[in-house]
Amino acid sequence: MKKRCFILIVRFSGISKEIALSLSEKLEDLFLIPVKLGDVLPLPVDTFDSVRGQYRAIGLLQKVCTLRSRSDMIVLGITEKDIYEERLNFVFGLASAAHRCALISTARLSNSFYDMDDDENLFFRRTVTEAVHEIGHTLGLDHCKDPHCVMHFSNSLADTDLKGYRFCAKCQLEVEAALSSCR
Numbered sequence: 001m002k003k004r005c006f007i008l009i010v011r012f013s014g015i016s017k018e019i020a021l022s023l024s025e026k027l028e029d030l031f032l033i034p035v036k037l038g039d040v041l042p043l044p045v046d047t048f049d050s051v052r053g054q055y056r057a058i059g060l061l062q063k064v065c066t067l068r069s070r071s072d073m074i075v076l077g078i079t080e081k082d083i084y085e086e087r088l089n090f091v092f093g094l095a096s097a098a099h100r101c102a103l104i105s106t107a108r109l110s111n112s113f114y115d116m117d118d119d120e121n122l123f124f125r126r127t128v129t130e131a132v133h134e135i136g137h138t139l140g141l142d143h144c145k146d147p148h149c150v151m152h153f154s155n156s157l158a159d160t161d162l163k164g165y166r167f168c169a170k171c172q173l174e175v176e177a178a179l180s181s182c183r
């Protein structure tokens with residue numbers, strides 16, 4: 001019998017329960033699968049790079065991935081810390097399709113990071129967009145050429161704001177196929 005996937009959201013310390021709750025409701029609406037909230041995770045200090053002043057994304061992702069205890073589970077971690085990968089100045093998030101786990105950072109999603117007035121609605125929309133994008137990767141989706149599709153690659157917040165959190169028709173079909181294959 002086919003079983004539906006579900007998403008577990010885990011927040012690293014610093015992320016409020018309110019934002020995690022709002023995100024979980026939005027993800028339930030968008031993916032039409034259950035979303036649960038996990039415990040708060042302490043930040044692994046060994047993933048901090050004191051020279052760069054950023055956290056190693058892969059180190060945090062690995063921590064998130066260890067929480068995946070069932071094959072019908074997708075785990076999404078959220079941190080407010082700025083994260084990077086080798087050869088990149090920063091990343092908004094990253095994901096493992098093989099292990100169906102992902103991580104997003106909200107550090108660069110607020111206007112104040114760019115010395116502009118904060119906008120809570122915009123901040124939340126960007127958080128949803130990055131979360132949906134990385135969950136898309138956990139389901140095996142690659143980047144999409146459509147600049148209005150959530151699976152389009154974001155190099156900047158302008159890209160994120162342009163694409164929004166919806167899948168294009170082609171990607172939506174891929175998502176539905178992947179979600180129906182949970183065991």
Ligand SMILES: [Zn+2]
Pocket residue numbers: 133137143153
């Ligand atoms: Zn991507």
Ligand SMILES: [Zn+2]
Pocket residue numbers: 144145146149150151152167168169170171172
């Ligand atoms: Zn697409």
